Every structure is written in structure tokens, then in C-alpha cells.
Amino acid sequence: MAKILIVDDSSTVRDQVGEFLTENGLDFITAVDGKDGLVKLQGEPDIKLVLCDVNMPNMDGLTMVEKVRSDLGNTSVSIIMLTTESNPSMKERGKAAGVKGWIVKPFRGESVLSAIKKLIE
Amino acid sequence: MSSDTNLVSKVLILDNAVEHFDKIKQFCDENGLIGLRIHSNNVLRTLNSYVDLGGIFIAEDYAGTLEKTIELASSIRASRPELPIILRRNVASNAEPLPEKSARCFVSSYTIDDLSPLHQFIENYIFSVVYPNALIRGITEISVQSLQSQFKAQVVTANAPYIVRDRIIFGEVFSLIPLESNWCRGYMMLQTEESILDSLVVSDVGIQYSQTPFRELNNLLGEVTNLIWGAFKNRFINEDIDRANRSVTQVPLVVNHQNKYISFGSENPQLCFKYTLLDEATGLFCSIYQWFIFNLDFTPELFEEIQTTVDDLIDSGELELF
Numbered sequence: 001m002a003k004i005l006i007v008d009d010s011s012t013v014r015d016q017v018g019e020f021l022t023e024n025g026l027d028f029i030t031a032v033d034g035k036d037g038l039v040k041l042q043g044e045p046d047i048k049l050v051l052c053d054v055n056m057p058n059m060d061g062l063t064m065v066e067k068v069r070s071d072l073g074n075t076s077v078s079i080i081m082l083t084t085e086s087n088p089s090m091k092e093r094g095k096a097a098g099v100k101g102w103i104v105k106p107f108r109g110e111s112v113l114s115a116i117k118k119l120i121e
Numbered sequence: 122m123s124s125d126t127n128l129v130s131k132v133l134i135l136d137n138a139v140e141h142f143d144k145i146k147q148f149c150d151e152n153g154l155i156g157l158r159i160h161s162n163n164v165l166r167t168l169n170s171y172v173d174l175g176g177i178f179i180a181e182d183y184a185g186t187l188e189k190t191i192e193l194a195s196s197i198r199a200s201r202p203e204l205p206i207i208l209r210r211n212v213a214s215n216a217e218p219l220p221e222k223s224a225r226c227f228v229s230s231y232t233i234d235d236l237s238p239l240h241q242f243i244e245n246y247i248f249s250v251v252y253p254n255a256l257i258r259g260i261t262e263i264s265v266q267s268l269q270s271q272f273k274a275q276v277v278t279a280n281a282p283y284i285v286r287d288r289i290i291f292g293e294v295f296s297l298i299p300l301e302s303n304w305c306r307g308y309m310m311l312q313t314e315e316s317i318l319d320s321l322v323v324s325d326v327g328i329q330y331s332q333t334p335f336r337e338l339n340n341l342l343g344e345v346t347n348l349i350w351g352a353f354k355n356r357f358i359n360e361d362i363d364r365a366n367r368s369v370t371q372v373p374l375v376v377n378h379q380n381k382y383i384s385f386g387s388e389n390p391q392l393c394f395k396y397t398l399l400d401e402a403t404g405l406f407c408s409i410y411q412w413f414i415f416n417l418d419f420t421p422e423l424f425e426e427i428q429t430t431v432d433d434l435i436d437s438g439e440l441e442l443f
């Protein structure tokens with residue numbers, strides 16, 4: 001089964017999104033920041049979609065995305081940013097790094113399901 | 122009161138002269154002040170129950186005699202030095218100079234016949250900073266939305282914003298996050314009572330603890346802080362303006378847990394909002410205080426609400442596919 005990786009320094013968000021995915025029969029793992037996200041992606045080949053925050057300690061989300069594409073050479077995993085940021089220049093940076101979509105928090109379940117449907121099902 | 126906004130401030134009124142109540146009350150009503158009168162044999166203990174005041178009005182005979190009133194004011198100053206105190210002198214004794222030691226207690230004095238020093242007092246010490254209306258309105262909107270998104274089972278309401286000079290921390294748990302822009306530099310702080318917040322969260326059916334409860338509450342407050350901060354930035358901070366020339370000055374923050382006191386190294390009054398989370402099913406409610414402390418810079422002339430075009434408008438929570 002396809003796995004979803006939730007990358008967010010907030011355990012509240014990881015719990016909320018994780019609970020929602022479980023309720024919808026979806027499998028997931030979590031990471032606490034960008035560095036942890038890279039480690040989890042390297043170790044789990046079944047990850048098909050990443051839901052990633054931007055503002056995180058140790059490594060922010062956009063840097064993580066750029067490293068996923070460049071350092072890990074992974075261009076197939078779909079990445080959606082789930083963040084409080086809506087700055088246009090940040091979105092442009094995300095697009096350039098291969099981010100497929102953007103959700104401004106607080107998240108709505110239907111938006112996440114829509115992303116899953118469009119990108120990995 | 123700031124002419125730009127409908128801000129208020131709470132002032133303690135230590136005055137037993139019944140004949141002056143109406144005039145003082147009228148002054149307060151006309152100038153955005155909420156007057157709180159204390160009838161107590163122990164003013165200091167009662168004072169401790171108020172944590173978000175803007176100043177104190179005290180009458181020269183409140184404690185019986187001028188000397189006793191000066192003593193009381195000295196004790197109040199020692200306990201709450203951030204609160205400015207203005208003395209109401211009796212008209213008859215106004216010509217007599219005050220004892221030298223009283224200069225340390227009172228920032229000024231007035232008589233009931235001449236309230237102009239009171240106007241000066243509130244302009245200089247309470248409403249000394251002008252906050253744009255759009256900022257006040259916007260903060261309330263984004264904070265209520267952010268709180269409501271995390272407390273779905275409760276009804277979130279906002280009180281009128283007010284100005285505070287106190288430095289007392291409410292409750293046991295607070296979050297702090299910097300705010301940086303070309304027009305403001307400082308912090309946003311959220312404060313609440315852990316036990317009350319816990320009772321709301323526990324009563325919310327379906328909340329699963331993945332960690333020990335107090336960390337869960339910490340994380341919840343942290344996420345609310347993050348949501349408000351993000352929305353504040355999206356609405357009021359243009360990240361592209363003048364980044365290279367922004368000041369990097371910092372001052373230490375000092376927290377004294379024993380005395381529930383926090384200092385931001387600034388004498389500036391603070392902008393305060395209070396939100397109430399009410400669980401209508403149980404009647405439980407929780408207060409969350411939100412402070413904005415622009416201790417490093419506040420230049421309202423540069424403030425601008427970011428205008429979003431219709432094309433750019435994606436509701437929060439909605440997926441924008443690239």
C-alpha cells in the first residue's frame with residue numbers, strides 16, 4: 001500500500017493529519033523536521049506522497065524538498081506543502097523544486113484527500 | 122484614547138469620594154478607560170488578582186491621610202513598578218507641595234476641577250502608541266479563526282482589545298514567537314491556564330493523547346501560535362520589503378517564574394487581546410490572553426495590510442495545485 005510521509009515539527013499537526021489518514025484507511029509515517037524527513041524518505045521506498053511543513057527547525061521544508069530532488073535524486077515522490085505560509089515567492093521556490101501543491105493551514109481533510117486522489121491514486 | 126482605534130485600558134480607581142464618582146466615571150467612559158474600583162482592607166492582595174492593568178488613579182485621602190496614601194502608593198510601586206499612578210488631590214490642599222518621597226510614587230496629580238493632567242497621563246502612559254484599525258481588526262479575525270480551527274468543539278469569542286502596562290504572566294503556560302517586519306519588531310505571546318485548557322481538551326470527545334498530557338497541551342498552544350503567526354505574516358508582513366536594511370538589535374527577555382513576571386526590556390505599553398473558549402455542552406471555558414509587544418520597533422506609518430488579488434486568493438485549507 002502507498003505510504004504518506006507527514007513532515008512537521010508540530011506533534012499536534014502530525015497527530016491531526018495522521019488521525020485523518022487512518023480514518024480514511026491510509027498508511028503513514030511521520031518526521032519531525034526536514035532532516036528527519038530525508039532520512040525517512042531514504043529508508044521507506046513505499047512513500048508516494050509527502051505532506052510537508054515549511055517552517056521547521058534543523059531543516060526547513062523547502063530546503064528538504066530541494067534536497068529530495070537533488071541529493072536523493074528522487075523526482076517521483078509527490079510533495080504537497082502544508083504550511084501557514086502563503087508568500088508568493090515561497091510558492092515559486094516550491095514550484096521550482098518540484099512541489100506539486102500547496103495547502104495553507106489549518107488543513108481541511110477534503111483538501112488532503114483531493115491531493116491523494118489526484119497525485120497517487 | 123488612540124484616535125485610530127477603539128482600544129480600551131483597565132485602570133484601578135482607588136477613590137472613596139462618592140461625590141466625584143460620576144465625573145471620574147464620565148472621564149473613563151469618554152476616554153476608553155474601564156475603571157475598576159477596589160473596596161478592600163487589603164489593596165495589595167486585591168491588586169494581585171488583576172494582571173492586565175494600564176494604570177492607577179488614587180485619591181490623596183484614600184488610605185485616610187496623605188501620608189498613609191503615599192505609603193500605600195509606595196507599596197504598590199514596589200510590587201507593580203510598571204503601573205503609572207496619578208494622584209487626585211483635594212482642591213483645598215492642592216496648593217501645598219507634596220512630600221519629596223511622593224515624587225517616586227506618582228507620575229503626576231490632578232484635581233476634580235481640572236482633569237487636563239489626567240488627559241496627559243493617559244496620553245503619555247497608556248495610549249501613547251497608535252495602533253492602526255486594520256491591524257486590530259485583522260488580529261482579532263485571524264486569531265479567532267486559528268483558535269476555532271483547533272478547538273472545534275468550543276465557541277471562540279474575542280473581547281475588545283486593550284492596552285496593558287503590567288508585566289504579570291497569566292496562567293502557567295505561555296508561548297512566545299518573534300515578529301519581524303519593516304514596520305514592527307517584537308513578539309507575540311499567548312498565555313493561558315494549563316489546568317483549564319486541559320479540562321477543555323479532555324472533554325472534547327475523540328482527542329487522543331500520543332504523549333503525556335502537558336506536552337500535548339504545550340504542542341496545541343504551539344500550533345495555535347504558529348497558525349496566528351503565519352496568518353499575521355501573510356496579512357501584514359511583506360517579506361520582500363527592505364530585508365537587508367532591517368535592524369538586528371536584540372534585547373534580553375527576562376522571565377521570573379517565582380513572581381510570574383516577564384520583561385521585554387521596554388517601557389512601552391502592550392497591546393492585549395483576550396479570547397474565551399466556551400464549551401457550551403459543559404459550560405467549561407478557558408481564557409487565552411494574547412499580547413503584542415513591539416519592544417524593538419513600531420513604526421505604524423509603514424504599516425500596510427497586504428492586498429490580495431482575487432486570482433491569488435486561495436482559502437486556507439484548500440489545495441492549490443501547481
